Amino acid sequence: MSETALEQCLEKMRAADINQAAIDNFRHYWQLCASGATGIIGEDTIRPLLDPPRLDQLEVDEADARAAIQQTVMIKLNGGLGTSMGLEAAKTLLPVRDGRTFLDLIVAQVLDARQRYDARLPLVFMNSFRTRDDSLAHLAGHPGLAVDGLPLDFLQNAEPKILADGLGPVSWPADPALEWCPPGHGDLYPALWGTGLIDALIGAGFRYASVANGDNLGAAPNATLAGWFAASGAPYAAEVCPRTVNDRKGGHLAIRVSDGQLILRDTAQTAPEEMHYFTDEHRHPYFHANNLWLDLVQVRDILVARHGVLGLPLIRNEKTVDPSDPTSPKVIQLESAMGAAIEVFPGATAIAVGRDRFLPVKTTNELLLLRSDVFDLGADGRLRSTVDRIPEVDLGADYKLIDDFDRLVTVVPSLRGAESLRVRGPWYFDAPARVTGAVDLPDAGEPRHYR
Structure with missing residues (x-):
């Protein structure tokens, strides 16, 4: 060159x-x-x-x-x-x-x-x-x-x-x-x-x-x-x-x-x-x-x-x-x-x-985890896990951008009992809810509410 x-x-x-x-x-x-x-x-x-x-x-x-x-x-x-x-x-x-x-x-x-x-x-x-x-x-x-x-x-x-x-x-x-x-x-x-x-x-x-x-x-x-x-x-x-x-x-x-x-x-x-x-x-x-x-x-x-x-x-x-x-x-x-x-x-x-x-936030998947009850926030600014195994979270394309994530997730669900959460399509998390076990929310073709 x-x-x-x-x-x-x-x-x-x-x-x-x-x-x-x-x-x-x-x-x-x-x-x-x-x-x-x-x-x-x-x-x-x-x-x-x-x-x-x-x-x-x-x-x-x-x-x-x-x-x-x-x-x-x-x-x-x-x-x-x-x-x-x-x-x-x-x-x-x-x-x-x-x-x-x-x-x-x-x-x-x-x-x-x-x-x-x-x-x-x-x-x-x-x-x-x-x-x-x-x-x-x-x-x-x-x-x-x-x-x-x-x-x-x-x-x-x-x-x-x-x-x-x-x-x-x-x-x-x-x-x-x-x-x-x-x-x-x-x-x-x-x-x-x-x-x-x-x-x-x-x-x-x-x-x-x-x-x-x-x-x-x-x-x-x-x-x-x-x-x-x-x-x-x-x-x-x-x-x-x-x-x-x-x-x-x-x-x-x-x-x-x-x-x-x-x-x-x-x-x-x-x-x-x-x-x-x-x-x-x-x-x-x-x-x-x-x-x-x-x-x-x-x-x-x-x-x-x-x-x-x-x-x-x-x-x-x-x-x-x-x-x-x-x-x-x-x-x-x-x-x-x-x-x-x-x-x-x-x-x-x-x-x-x-x-x-090692608790990096590269996507909204990790941000959801940090905002959830999977972690307790101490007075010393440290996040400590409340579970033996961190659940896997895959929110899908509808949540990729922070503005969409904040619009769809106004109330963070409890994830302490979750093994995994997979979301496809727009699901609103706008009321107290609990995720237990392995949860797969399919794309229903229109917005849904998770309860």
């Missing part, structure tokens, strides 16, 4: 005052893309991760746990708009329980841990240019949240979408904002580096970071995990959960045969003819929860050595420039996954945690 196309992209980034670390990383991934790199990880190059240490079997001295959490910062990824649910603002602004949003519950979790462990425990969000203003405005309702002069957020970088044909920057005058995209959550590292935040955190006396998605309310502050990670001396650790038959889509950790290094493999890095290996929960028994632990000093050392470019595996995300218009030009978004950084750090490790630390 033409170097002219690359220079056009880089000039566009410079004109937008994008920091040099982001520009250097974009150049790296553009060149990978132009060379035809696919990022595919063959099954014959890895072996499964079978026996990581388990959180429920850890023995961590209480004083060590307290000391570690006092040196920890909580970083939440908050760049997603939840467009698949029809949202145009940060997904974390969605109400979860009693009118309280994801952001409100995250704040409650952190404030509770600060008091319990007498810890400063900064809370910092990685926002995107699309989520920053609304999120900070909402967080202003929690005065005193910032600590030690540290910011409440740092900005995820932006990069140009590139044309699938020629790899030059796309132009879309109808909505110039659509010419840009975030580089995936692998941008965490160059964003920490390029903004100077990693130096500020270390300078303020913080050594460890607990990183998780903002829509995962299970990833609350955990002193035991902090104590284990500090004692491990590892530069990096990933939380994994046991897979079930319903966990076939998420990425998993594996051990690279050539050097014994832990790596992350996602769906996009698996050849179609090897997907049966990827989805086999017996062959690869743990999935990646996207909850990470970082030793900030060791991460900074690697960033310094690599001049801010970790060189994570490329993810080619092919879309149209306007996601709502399938006839708009085809583009490629150059992305990376933050969990893929595990392969950059010799000595990186993993720990198996319970499903209580």
Whole structure:
């Protein structure tokens, strides 16, 4: 591909005052893309991760746990708009329980841990240019949240979408904002580096970071995990959960045969003819929860050595420039996954945690569960399961968008006695009701009411 196309992209980034670390990383991934790199990880190059240490079997001295959490910062990824649910603002602004949003519950979790462990425990969000203003405005309702002069957020970088044909920057005058995209959550590292935040955190006396998605309310502050990670001396650790038959889509950790290094493999890095290996929960028994632990000093050392470019595996995300218009030009978004950084750090490790630390909301199916009596909400902002097995929920296309979901579900049914709930067609949940056992509501051709 033409170097002219690359220079056009880089000039566009410079004109937008994008920091040099982001520009250097974009150049790296553009060149990978132009060379035809696919990022595919063959099954014959890895072996499964079978026996990581388990959180429920850890023995961590209480004083060590307290000391570690006092040196920890909580970083939440908050760049997603939840467009698949029809949202145009940060997904974390969605109400979860009693009118309280994801952001409100995250704040409650952190404030509770600060008091319990007498810890400063900064809370910092990685926002995107699309989520920053609304999120900070909402967080202003929690005065005193910032600590030690540290910011409440740092900005995820932006990069140009590139044309699938020629790899030059796309132009879309109808909505110039659509010419840009975030580089995936692998941008965490160059964003920490390029903004100077990693130096500020270390300078303020913080050594460890607990990183998780903002829509995962299970990833609350955990002193035991902090104590284990500090004692491990590892530069990096990933939380994994046991897979079930319903966990076939998420990425998993594996051990690279050539050097014994832990790596992350996602769906996009698996050849179609090897997907049966990827989805086999017996062959690869743990999935990646996207909850990470970082030793900030060791991460900074690697960033310094690599001049801010970790060189994570490329993810080619092919879309149209306007996601709502399938006839708009085809583009490629150059992305990376933050969990893929595990392969950059010799000595990186993993720990198996319970499903209580993995409660993400990707669709309205999960939102219904969190709003239901399947979970109790504690004063500490944590959601705790009230059942032995979380029921499976499949609401169907009529509930995909949040406006339709809120219109059809005005009274959340009891799901404590449910094994599964499958809904097809528009059913109104607008009065107290109970779902027991396996319930399948068929499309009746017209709206119905569940009683």
